[in-house]
Amino acid sequence: MKAIKHRNRQAGILIVIIGCLLLFGAPFVDAQNNTSEMSVNEALFIQGSVKQISLEKKLITVKPAKEERVKIEVDEQTGFIGMSTLEELKKGQRVKVWYTAVGDKNIAEKVERLPDLGC
Numbered sequence: 001m002k003a004i005k006h007r008n009r010q011a012g013i014l015i016v017i018i019g020c021l022l023l024f025g026a027p028f029v030d031a032q033n034n035t036s037e038m039s040v041n042e043a044l045f046i047q048g049s050v051k052q053i054s055l056e057k058k059l060i061t062v063k064p065a066k067e068e069r070v071k072i073e074v075d076e077q078t079g080f081i082g083m084s085t086l087e088e089l090k091k092g093q094r095v096k097v098w099y100t101a102v103g104d105k106n107i108a109e110k111v112e113r114l115p116d117l118g119c
Helices: 002-031
Strands: 044-054 059-063 070-073 079-081 094-102 105-113
Touching: 059 094
Parallel strands: 070 105, 079 105
Antiparallel strands: 044 059, 044 094, 059 070, 094 105
């Protein structure tokens, strides 16, 4: 009986050690990832409905539920999820946009078209 209790205690200690390594070791592993691209963790985020689209200016205006509208420029570096190009986006569709503020402009890093809600 003592042997079983001892094994359970050892297993519990091992689980705690592994958990601590995973929890506290992850930031160090991520810090070694040297990419030249900005991660979406450093970008601003907005979710809302597309109110305006200007294909000529490559500009979309997004309106969150309880905030002011935000104008965001799309460039050749912008990634798309749920679509391939800005031309596929329609007014009224719901989107998530990760963007950076550069001077007085907001530049889209990634635009994700959300599924339409409804029956």
